[in-house]
Amino acid sequence: MAPDSLAAALTATVLAVLAAVLLSATWDSGTGVRRAARRTATGVLCLITALAATGIWINRQVDTITTWSALTGQTTTAGTDPPPATHSDTGGQLVTLTVTGTASGLTLPVHAYLPAAYRQQPTARFPVIEALHGFPGSPSSWLNRLAATRHLDQEIAAGRMAPTVVLFPPQTPNTLLDTECTDLTNGPKAETFLTVDVPAAAETHLRIRADRAGWGLIGYSAGGFCATNLALRHPDRYATAASLSGYAEPGITIGDGTEHTLNNDSWRLRHLPQPAIALYLSSGRADRQAHQDAETLSHLAHAPLTVTTSYVDGGGHSMAVWEAAEGPAFDWLSTWLGRPVD
Structure with missing residues (x-):
């Protein structure tokens, strides 16, 4: 139990x-x-x-704590048990990869959504989106509360989204430790795990595109900050990112002061050259901080960076808002990502 x-x-x-x-x-x-x-x-x-x-x-x-050992703050793979895979001819399915992070030192399981076309087109390589959860939270939040596989099946079947592989990695080995997808000083190297180890494992075990045009990010809440921050920091890896109620800064102490500079999106847009990537910023209008941060980043952006904003009327910082926004966000990401290729 x-x-x-x-x-x-x-x-x-x-x-x-x-x-x-x-x-x-x-x-x-x-x-x-x-x-x-x-x-x-x-x-x-x-x-x-x-x-x-x-x-x-x-x-x-x-869906933050899914094992009793996680209550004590032990290093855990909490939130990584996948729901039963979908085996219909028209729907996607979930598989699980164990990512042994040679660069980060983290070994964690990562779920992967494979669209129906993955089975139907055995020689094709597909674009990829990494989906990042909030804190508290886990990959199970995407799969259970946000019903991501159902939404992906719907958007792909309707033709609003190209067939895409979506990865659901954990961004912390400890459910009680918030990393904000950064390499914490004297702590886990979450950024390295997500941007080096996860792509390397996925490219080894799955038929996916390896070029930056085939890779994007999406996240909600803290994961929204993760998505925009990682895209800005690694434009050689990611072409686009979508933030659902994310923030412009991490809100934690990283240990080297970069929460005020290199890991602060507002600071980056003010002080560093802006990369040629596309960002999608969404929030509920009643979510004051997330809405304000999205407006700030949008006003700071200039070419070659592209920023699109989309707001949900009313709505606070909640799963209901993120579920309403995820379909359009996945569709938007797909317009900026490369298509499946042989």
């Missing part, structure tokens, strides 16, 4: 209710010190079970 499962959530809820019943039933039992001790113990039990139930239900919404 995983900590993000419905069974765990229901069990925790039942325990919280039973604790409340126990508190009520024993409130007036005993006398003196025994009564006080019993009330204290059952009251604490009520608090603990209520907090546990609340935490588990919240975790189900963001």
